[in-house]
Amino acid sequence: MKLSDLDQWLTQHRGACVATWENFLRFPTVSADPGQDDACCKCAAWLRDRLEQLGFKARLQPTSAHPLVVAERPGVPHKPTVLIYGHYDVQPADPLDQWTSPPFDPQWRGDRLYARGAQDNKGQIAYVLTALESLIQNKVALPSLRILFEGDEECGRTAAIDALSTQNPASLQADILYNCDALTVAPGRPTITMGLRGLAGFTVEVQGATSDLHSGVHGGKAPNAATVLARLIASLHDDAGRIAVTDYYNDVTDPTPEERALANATALSDTDYAAITGIAPLGGEKKFTPAERAGFRPTIEINGFHSGYGGPGSKTVIPAVAQAKITLRLAAGQDPEACYQKVTRHLTQHLPPGLKISFSEKSVAGIALKCDLKSPLIQKVRDLLAELSPQPPAFLWEGGSIPIMARLPALAKAQPLIVGFGAVDDNIHAPNESFSWNQYRMGFLFAARFLATL
Secondary structure, eight states: OOHHHHHHHHHHTHHHHHHHHHHHHTSOOBTTOGGGHHHHHHHHHHHHHHHHHTTOEEEEEOOSSSOEEEEEEOOSTTSOOEEEEEEOOBOOOOOGGGOSSOTTSOEEETTEEESTTTTTTHHHHHHHHHHHHHHHHTTOOOOOEEEEEESOGGGTOOHHHHHHHTSOGGGTOOSEEEEOOOBOSSTTOOEEEEEEOEEEEEEEEEEOSSSOEEHHHHTTTSOOHHHHHHHHHHTTBOTTSOBOSTTTTTTOOOOOHHHHHHHHHTOOOHHHHHHHHSSOSOOSOTTSOHHHHHHHOOEEEEEEEEESOOSSSOOOEEOSEEEEEEEEEEOTTOOHHHHHHHHHHHHHHTOOTTOEEEEEEEEEEEOOEEOOTTOHHHHHHHHHHHTTOSSOOEEEEESSOOGGGGTHHHHHTOEEEEOOOBOGGGOTTSTTOEEEHHHHHHHHHHHHHHHHHO
16 A cells, blocks of 8 residues: 555544543553553453454463463465564553543543643554554555553563463464664654663662751761762762773663764753753763663663751751662663672772661563664664655664563564554653644555555
């Protein structure tokens, strides 16, 4: 089908597409909330039924948390097999008082549909399913297709990949792993996500006295756990923003000059970044550009710090305990477990005498993902995206992580492809999340053209 044919089909079926998309969004599939487990199960069953309507053999696969939606449809022999991944769970809607309309009651305002999950990831799953429907209705010859939708991506659980790792690997194998859970570098600018950083995290706690102490009686005698932990955290970086942990950069894979140039070519200016975030991009290693820091370099970030008294007014104590939440964003080539060990060893070695340090809530989401810029698949997708917009396709090395993508490509023996049409102003993970009809249309056109011409 040509682009014009696909556009015409979508226009004719817009009402039904919108109704299906809205129904999908009405399920309050907050995976972090045990009270919504039933909603997650009902949504998974709804997706299974939708795939069966399209001619897929579909089923629900139990996990230790929410069910996987697994489906397959045989296609033309000798064509590549495509495994399509997405997640049906969403982030919590809090704070509710900042939503203009109820988060699970989809509302159109102009060209945009507002609801939790409107973009991440239900909107992007919706246009892929619509693309499949259009191609199947029009009897387009398709490759063999496999579908995998999980319900635990947003809460960080590994239930999906753990369940998949125990089954026959042949049931997952594919040539291409297509993930639509991604952003564009700018609205309307088609983008291929070429990399994701790896992720690990933990909680560190420093223990001093057996209880909080009077700061007058004990000040100058008892060590202050908050001060000690603050100094430990400060020791993780030098004044140039470089990570000061011994051997931390040993295994980092540096980008090629072409990758570096492409990453910088589509980066926000410092002014635009400050307009969005309220602060200039001054963090990290000063010898690299912001795009290079986010796409190719590791970071150690403090996500939270708590110690002593935090209520109104004053309470004159020396805290006995201080605690910090820390995450490690990892570059290509780095091993998450090794990085965790290096950081915790650094903190332990720098602990002053007389105090205790402990580590808990360790989480290792996985290694970084880096795609091959020269692969035929990337070149084909680049050409397809060029059909959609007068703006040339962009290449993005994303600073974030998609935990399952650290293990699923190897498990499926598939080449990863990450192309989505989300935008920064869609407000994912925040109140008033939305996705525009034009973004839906662009995603539909790409998914249909990609699957029809593979």
